[in-house]
Amino acid sequence: MFKKIFLSTLFLLSFAASANDIADIDETSEQIVAYFAGGGTLVEADEKPLIYRKILKNYPDGSHLIQDFYIKDSYVMDLLRVCKEDLSSTHEIKYTDPYRVNNVSLQILDIVPNEGAKIQWDARGFKSGIVHYHNGKKHGVETSWHSKEQKKEELNYINGKREGTHIV
Known part of the structure; x- marks a missing residue:
């Protein structure tokens, strides 16, 4: 009887451990995977990049949750000073x-x-x-703004093709 309980307990513990392992597959520590210069050119970290990319989460299907950030270097900080913005206390600028x-x-x-x-x-x-995207193609409204959220233009797309009027 003791042997049955012991084996049953081991079985349940091994199942619990494997369930936790599966849950951990799609978690990562946030890791920087790329650095970009102005214009989107891929560069090394020591080549004065403007933007860096982090993986926030990996999913079992091979997809990734990512986010890009500005590098708080002299260029970005000078831009903020010229615009009289103080983001010096901000850890990351998205x-x-x-x-x-x-x-x-x-x-x-x-x-x-x-x-x-x-x-x-x-x-x-x-x-x-x-x-907005659907099946990897622009779909819906694309909006861009000038500084301080003054609308620059608005375009409409259906399955990657521009449709309708172009609002400026």
């Missing part, structure tokens, strides 16, 4: 909101989500653009 991408190269700045929106921000924290 370039995009988090978005999920399929199994694609994370070494390209302009990758797009398969589904949902990609939202971009300027270094002062103002929204600069939002594009």
Whole structure:
């Protein structure tokens, strides 16, 4: 009887451990996977990049939740000083909101989500653009803004093709 209880306990413990292992598969510590210069060129960390990309989460299907950030270097800090913005206490200055991408190269700045929106921000924290995607193609309204959220333009897309009027 003791042997049966012991073996049953071992079985349950091994199942619990494997369930935890599966849950841990899609978690990562946030890791920087790429650095980009102005214009989106991939560079090394010591080549004065403007933006860096973090993986926030890996999913079992091979997709990733990623987010891009400005590097708080002299260029960004000078820009903020000229604009009389104080973000010195901010730990990270986001370039995009988090978005999920399929199994694609994370070494390209302009990758797009398969589904949902990609939202971009300027270094002062103002929204600069939002594009909606469906099946990896622009779908819905694409909006861009000048500084301080003054609307620059609005375009409509259906399955990657521009449709309708162009509002400036």
